[in-house]
Amino acid sequence: MLNNQTIGTLTDLGLKGMADAFREQLESVHYLELSFEERFAMLVDREAMDREARRLATRLRAAKLRHSATIEDLDFHTPRGLERSMIMGFSSSHWVDAHQNILVTGPTGIGKSYLGCALAYAGIRSGHSALYRRAPALFADLAIARGDGRYLRVLQSLSRAEILVIDDFGLTPLTGSEPSDLLEVLEDRSERKSTIVTSQLPVDSWHEALGDPTLSDAVLDRLLCNAHVIQMNGASMRTKKS
Helix, strand or coil: HHHHHHHHHHHHHHCCHHHHHHHHHHHHHHHHHHHHHHHHHHHHHHHHHHHHHHHHHHHHHHHHCCCCCCCCHHHCCCCCCCHHHHHHHHCCCCHHHHHCEEEEEECCCCCHHHHHEEEEEHHCCCCEEEEEEEEHHHHHHHHHHHHHHCHHHHHHHHHHCCEEEEEECCCCCCCHHHHHHHHHHHHCCCCEEEEEEEEEHHHHHHHHCCCCHHHHHHHHHHHHHEEEEEEEECCCCCHCCC
């Protein structure tokens, strides 16, 4: 009865990990060989692990990544221009801590979006917040926000993400306010946060895709400053899977 009350109290206090670990200790005779200090340390460790798992799940939900991808799951056997040592180096969060950008280019179906999500997940796993947006949807949302008075709030929301993934950039040439909207997004992030951009266009074609020469210079200055460029190539991975 006393043990059940203890488990209930731990649960009420929000110590679910500790409650689960205590229940496991009660159900196994193996723990009887351990000292009180050892068993208590295991309870504390379990609670810490449980809380970190919940924080990770919360960050992943907020990120809304298109793919459930990790760097460890990437296919390095298929020739795609991926340098294994370079990509594995991104598994730590040093590039996020240094506010560096990662630009991924290559043909359709090569796995750019998957790689972008895997890189974002690496940052999330290290404790950073992230947000995934496809470029067409991002520009549409900003256009609507400009009209209904939410423009600054949307920009602030984007700026809070420590990693912003802009997927499918440059599928069509940017028009209207899109170049200036992109500049506003990047201005809030330049040398403060990290941005991942994926595109079918090689980086040297982005200036033309952005249209206005002055805005293009400003956008590329903020993107290319302190950036890693990953140029993927080869056949479509979708064709390979089929």
